[in-house]
Amino acid sequence: MDSGGYEVDLFVDPPDHDLICIICRGVLQCPVRVACHHIFCKKCILQWLKRQETCPCCRKPINQNLMFVLFKLSKSIGRLRIKCHNEVQGCTATFPLSDEYLHISTCPFEWQLCPHQGCGARALRKDARAHEQSCPHWRQMCPMGCGTVLSRATQAQHNCYRQLQQRYEAQRQTHRAIAAALRRKIMRMQNTMAHMRRQIGLICESLEVTEEPERGENAGEGTSASAAGSS
Numbered sequence: 116m117d118s119g120g121y122e123v124d125l126f127v128d129p130p131d132h133d134l135i136c137i138i139c140r141g142v143l144q145c146p147v148r149v150a151c152h153h154i155f156c157k158k159c160i161l162q163w164l165k166r167q168e169t170c171p172c173c174r175k176p177i178n179q180n181l182m183f184v185l186f187k188l189s190k191s192i193g194r195l196r197i198k199c200h201n202e203v204q205g206c207t208a209t210f211p212l213s214d215e216y217l218h219i220s221t222c223p224f225e226w227q228l229c230p231h232q233g234c235g236a237r238a239l240r241k242d243a244r245a246h247e248q249s250c251p252h253w254r255q256m257c258p259m260g261c262g263t264v265l266s267r268a269t270q271a272q273h274n275c276y277r278q279l280q281q282r283y284e285a286q287r288q289t290h291r292a293i294a295a296a297l298r299r300k301i302m303r304m305q306n307t308m309a310h311m312r313r314q315i316g317l318i319c320e321s322l323e324v325t326e327e328p329e330r331g332e333n334a335g336e337g338t339s340a341s342a343a344g345s346s
């Protein structure tokens with residue numbers, strides 16, 4: 116039968132005889148009293164009643180509607196000190212029975228299944244970190260949020276942030292080189308233009324020297340022609 120009570124061996128001090136369930140031989144868990152005043156674990160007596168409807172102690176008939184849960188007794192059993200069920204693994208803690216769940220949730224000697232998919236290894240909570248560091252199934256999303264799933268092998272090389280920075284730096288250098296080339300080209304053009312301007316200036320000067328007297332003659336002709344016309 117599935118045991119309803121607490122294992123006697125768990126208790127630091129041997130529990131009182133009155134606290135033992137006669138059906139499961141364990142310490143009463145959720146104790147109920149039946150009409151004949153005998154006390155059992157609730158689970159134990161309900162399972163018993165499926166087969167026979169008499170008290171396992173005194174054989175008197177049991178009425179399921181006349182069963183009372185003994186809350187006070189349950190509470191005082193909860194105050195009894197027990198040992199951690201991980202004692203074999205090395206836990207030496209003792210605590211009130213009612214705090215068992217609290218202790219187990221942080222017990223360093225509780226077995227834990229490796230959370231990484233496909234691993235299946237078991238480690239004590241205190242060794243979980245060490246296992247995680249060497250777990251071949253370790254996987255993690257890139258903490259920089261690039262969406263890459265990292266494994267032990269790829270984690271060391273992966274640095275999307277640095278790659279992005281390098282790409283950005285490379286681009287900036289290309290842009291700087293292009294800007295410098297453009298500046299040089301503009302300087303060269305400006306030099307050429309200045310040289311051309313000087314050349315044009317010289318050409319103009321030489322033209323002015325040869326043209327000037329001609330322009331004077333034309334002006335004289337013009338005035339004389341207009342004067343002739345008016346008279």
Ligand SMILES: [Zn+2]
Nearest residue numbers: 136139156159
């Ligand atoms: Zn029981």
Ligand SMILES: [Zn+2]
Nearest residue numbers: 151153170173
């Ligand atoms: Zn009885």
Ligand SMILES: [Zn+2]
Nearest residue numbers: 199201206222
């Ligand atoms: Zn423990």
Ligand SMILES: [Zn+2]
Nearest residue numbers: 229234236250
């Ligand atoms: Zn693992």
Ligand SMILES: [Zn+2]
Nearest residue numbers: 257259261275
């Ligand atoms: Zn990344």
